[in-house]
Amino acid sequence: MLGDSISWLWNNPVTREVYRCPKKVGELILGPSKKGEQVVTKVVEVLPVDMINIPSYARWFVRLAGISGASAVALGAYGAHVFYRREYPEELKQVYETANRYHFLHTLALLGVPLCKHPRLAGSLIVTGTAIFCGTCYYYALTGSKNVRQYTPYGGMMLIIGWLAMVL
Structure with missing residues (x-):
């Protein structure tokens, strides 16, 4: 059951990108690996080079x-x-x-x-x-x-x- 809902999630490109977008630093996100397995990763803050860093x-x-x-x-x-x-x-x-x-x-x-x-x-x-x-x-x-x-x-x-x- 969980596998079906996640496969639908990853097959829809818009939902996949929204779902993969972290909400905050330290949040765990679910993502597929190259072999189709589910991988849990922790979000770390990475500032783009062109982004203004406001103290x-x-x-x-x-x-x-x-x-x-x-x-x-x-x-x-x-x-x-x-x-x-x-x-x-x-x-x-x-x-x-x-x-x-x-x-x-x-x-x-x-x-x-x-x-x-x-x-x-x-x-x-x-x-x-x-x-x-x-x-x-x-x-x-x-x-x-x-x-x-x-x-x-x-x-x-x-x-x-x-x-x-x-x-x-």
């Missing part, structure tokens, strides 16, 4: 991009459905819109951080710069208080340096 610590920036993107969408929705409809000065609405635009753009920049040569440096600068720049802009737009606006340029400078760090 595990750099992948955290992709996760941070997910969190940042979700918060940018939530803040954008709040701005569109609540903030813009209230009686606020036009200047505060423009500041909120700028903060949200930069939040989105630098969220996308975080997705490219694992591909650069120094991802810790570039990613840390972009995350910190986004938090300072956008955070102070959001705070000013929502409260009208100018006491944190003095830190906004520092966030902007960190963003510029973060982009330049991606070039290194």
Whole structure:
């Protein structure tokens, strides 16, 4: 019974390739030998020469991009459905819109951080710069208080340096 199901599996070329494709390192796969016998082999990780090897610590920036993107969408929705409809000065609405635009753009920049040569440096600068720049802009737009606006340029400078760090 088992032999019939496996022979059908190996006679179908599409199913054979899907079945032979390992799901994870260390998984056991079943495959035919040259004499038609069943052979169990253990999968080991072999990276192709042309594949980009991204270090595990750099992948955290992709996760941070997910969190940042979700918060940018939530803040954008709040701005569109609540903030813009209230009686606020036009200047505060423009500041909120700028903060949200930069939040989105630098969220996308975080997705490219694992591909650069120094991802810790570039990613840390972009995350910190986004938090300072956008955070102070959001705070000013929502409260009208100018006491944190003095830190906004520092966030902007960190963003510029973060982009330049991606070039290194």
